[in-house]
Amino acid sequence: MNRQLQAELLSMQEEDQRILQELIDSGELGTVEYHPRIKAIHEKNNVRIKEIISRHGWPGISSVGKEGSEAAWLIVQHAVLDTKFMNECLTLLQEAVHQGEAEGWCFAYLQDRVLTMSGKPQIYGTQHDTDENGIAFPLPMKEPGKVDLLRQEVGLEPLSEATKRIQERQNATKSNRETNG
DSSP states (O other): OOHHHHHHHHHHHHHHHHHHHHHHHHTOTTSSSSOHHHHHHHHHHHHHHHHHHHHHSSOOHHHHHHHHHHHHHHHHHTOTTOHHHHHHHHHHHHHHHHTTSSOHHHHHHHHHHHHHHTTOOBSSOOOEEEOTTSOEEEOOBSOGGGHHHHHHHTTOOOHHHHHHHHHHHHHHHHHHHHHHO
């Protein structure tokens, strides 16, 4: 196991999530199309994850542990400035899943992100948006009648539970802002 690479990936993920949470807590997230603070982190991480994948291939569970592999996924999931790279990683991630080197749900999230960013319907229902009242809803799906079966195959909860969890998290965040603001 490459402990140094694992630590680097976890550090990159921690910084991404810390800045994201700060923006959520301050109410700044969503005030602009792509907040400059999170964009800067994504740009920095994007450069580094490309170097890592170029040198090591997909950071799999046997090389960086489950947490390190999931951190690599999150970094690629947030590489929204380079959808071509995200698409290239889909193939690597799918192969890693088949080899037991990555979690199936990671592939599902990345697949859906790439599809929805391309204006296409998603497969697994992982990508949500919010309506005019701030309530989360899943973006269009290719086969909505099969989505829960497909989600189950990759280790995800039913779509209705996921959407409810997202909505509850939104309400808690809104409540925290109102209390602390």
